[in-house]
Amino acid sequence: MDDILTALAQIFAVSTLLYMLVGSVAGIIAAAIPGFTVTMAIVLTLPLTFTMEPLQGVAVMLSVYVGGLTGGLISAALLGIPGTPSSVATTFDAFPMARKGDPGRALSLGVWASFFGTLISTLFLVVAAPPLAIFAVKLGPWEYFSLIVFALTIVASLVGDSVIRGLLAGLIGLAISTVGADPILGRPRFDFGIEMLETGLPFLVVLIGIFAISQLLSEVENARTVRSGAKLVTDAIDFKTWKVMKEVLMSPVNLIRSSVVGVLIGALPGAGGSISNLVAYDQAKRASKTPEVFGTGTPDGVIASEAGNSATAGGGLIPLIGLGIPGSAVDAILMASLMVHGISVGPRLIIDHGDLVYGMFIAMAVASFMMLIVSVLSMRLFLRVAEVPKWLIVPTVLTCCVVGSFALNNRVTDLYLLGAVGLVGYAMRTLGYSLAPLVLGVILGPIAETNLRRALMTDSDPTQFLTRPISLIFLIAAVLSIAWAIRSHLKTNKMNGVKDAHAS
């Protein structure tokens, strides 16, 4: 109870609420800009939280996160361009609805669905995280290692069109994590006499380079689009907020189903909003009595996609709080922000820092209310952000990336690393490698190595990984996950082959 009261006092402090409000606005604005992902917004927020109290910093980042998950819908609905990967399915129905002259309804539906999706996921988080944490404390290094193996295979099975490149990207991430002193005995590895490499490659610089720089470079691929200053939005926006809220609540099954999909996908390490919005949309369409209206501007499509992507916020925090495993790149940054403050994230987090965990629950709920208020009051204003041209966004965000990378260690050499990693990231993106597995490999690598070595130091018998029931379950799940990925891949190839044959 003391922990809850302490958390309440910290979250409801005026300064925290103000910072959260700013974070919410920043998240919505950032995600409304095409190409500027929620991950990038969170990455750029991180250095600003260094001087804050740990809970205050995390609360601000959660506000950016929740705001960002909603902000993606602005450009998705009005321009047909997903502001973030998590709003891809939103374009399917919100954009046609806006084009039919109802852009205000499309936006309001998305905002309310996001709000309820976040609240439902917070409820799941409150209920599921503590028992999972208590269960997780009983897990030994064998189970933890097997869990990480499972997490890595899920990443590979969800990376899109190439399982091979997904696996390679994940393994490259693991390889990057081996640079620098080893996590058990501190022996130097692969530093080649370079001082910067002695402590390992700074994770956040790698993250900014891989995600932000490569994304921004890919934004200027089409010279004609960049250099045109044409306005894309001309329709006036009309809001009927309360009417739309009732419309959303009149679809409780769709809302709850999509939120549960979001929570479950968010809880899987490696999966996230970019997948949950599509799965939730797909489930809503399958369950609908009128699936043929999906894609023409039906409210159910908007509700499913937005509730699905917003619910991943709470879902992703379940493994983070319960197991110390980030469910997505955003959760990894949240984890990093706590680590910057010297707080180790893992099963003991809820035991050692109960106030922080309860504070995160409260912050999620507060952030969703802030997102709602900010969105409803300022949607017309945010529309302007979607009009910001790329020629202005690219140089300014690149500068923010430089500041973010430098502020972490105050090292100029990190800037050179940023440029190099950005170029590699762009090359990988262009060649069809998914970047998410790489980043998760970097995060999960040290955890996997530490637990593998710890397990074998405790008992040198490697069959323990197979004879301990929970470890075995995770390893079987890993094998099934790979089998499922290969099967899906072969099925897709076969379908493409049939299509090609028909086409020719």
Next chain:
Amino acid sequence: MSTSDENHSLEAGEIARFLSYVAILAASVALYLSAEHIPSSRFEVLGAAAFPKFVFAAIILIAIIAIIDSLRKISRTAWGQFGGEVLNWLRLRYLVIICFVVFAAYLLLVPILGFSIASFAFVFGLQLILMPRTPLTLLIAVLVALAFSFGLNALFAEFFNVFLPRGDFLNG
């Protein structure tokens, strides 16, 4: 783009991926061999080299599978057209190349000119390259460049106590 051009482009993409697999394989073999020199420990079964060796062995295995899979997809004629396709690809993405070169120059100039001056030059210069030039956009570009160079520097110094590089140029 005709179907034939599209096929050439797809095959060139596959060759580029093939080359990336070869580069990954070569780097992994080199790093695997380099891991042999990491000292072992008498206190544990696995030393500091075991995990990296395992990871690099896995990369080697998958890279070999990827190479075989890739070779299967590339026709013999595609190799001859690869150079031309690469040049065409680079020509289409000239703005990406310019952006990266300017960004790299900016990163190199930050420690010399300091954050504020280098950032102003970078933000303004890159906007100038990317934007449709009118008096209004030029004015916006100057204001934005000032905000994201001197403004950002002042913000971080005053509010977050983070001091961005001042530069050898100003320090003498």
